[in-house]
Amino acid sequence: MSTFTMDADWLVYCQNPTKPRFTLPAGSIDAHCHVFGPGDQFPYAPERKYTPCDAPAEKLFALRDFLGFERNVIVQATCHGADNRAVVDALHKAHGRARGIATVRANVTDQELAELDAAGVRGLRFNFVKRLVDTTPPEVLAQLAARIAPMGWHTVIYFEAADLPSLYDFLKSLPTIVVVDHMGRPDVSKSVDGPEFALFVQLMRECPNIWSKVTCPERLTKTGPSQYADVVPFARHLVETFPDRVLWGTDWPHPNLKAHMPDDGYLVDFIPSIAPTAELQHKLLVANPDRLYFSR
Ligand code: 0GY
Secondary structure, three states, X not given: OOOOOOOOOOOOOOOOOOOOOOOOOOOOEEEEEOOEOOOOOOOOOOOOOOOOOOEOHHHHHHHHHHHOOOEEEEEOOHHHOOOOHHHHHHHHHOOOOEEEEEOOOOOOOHHHHHHHHHHOEEEEEEEOXXXXXXXXXXXXXXXXXXXXXXXXXXXXXXOOHHHHHHHHHHHHHOOOOEEEHHHHOOOOOOOOOOHHHHHHHHHHHHOOOEEEEOXXXXXXXXXXXXXOOOXXXXXXXXXXXXXXXXXXXXXXXXXXXXXXXXXXXXXXXXXHHHOOOHHHHHHHHHHHHHHHHOOO
């Protein structure tokens, strides 16, 4: 019996995804996914804002193989706070086929960072989404970024589009590669050419060290799962404009979706609509994440 009871409105990940029609290029990397617990082994953090279902490494690797991915980038989820043991355990079990993104507090020691590096962690996640975390002051995050830059690590940033104006200068100032989760969460009911998304595109234009995950159509869509048509123009614009600085991932096990749980096979079938050529697909799924995560 688990010590943790998932939230009453929690949606469990799809148990029987369909086989994608789109064949992923050899060496493809799912560059944004999580593991949750299992809570009995890796307790959820006391400061968490949600209690998920368990989603252990074995299930993630089964999905990886079923969909046709070769490797994963496992991102620390907020339900584990700054306790990275579940991610580190998954990296160990992946036998070199995964890298990780950790969350740490300001008092993390150099020795702890070195141990995370040895386990396969290659970056830190800074989260500005208020429903997920109590925000850490940017100056504290800037100090952490300065410490990880010499390690060759990067920063992964999660924020919502409405907060980009206030974060703009902070993002520009970071001394690492900066990977923005889910395209900065644009409001896709607005125009892809409108001022809100234009600001994000401008940030990427101004800063060659800023990358974007073109992920989470299921999270961003306003019109529903049918082709995620409203999300396509945003993701495709970034893929075509910045083909060497985009990443793709499933976001399995899809935390905090309240209305619709995607079929992961169907999410893979979304890829050709945002990366329509074999060359763009290879950059998005293989070359870019391989360069960022697996060069050592
Ligand atoms: C995502 C999105 C979400 C959650 C987290 O770490 C997390 O809890 O990332 C979200 O709720 O939008 O990328 O998985």
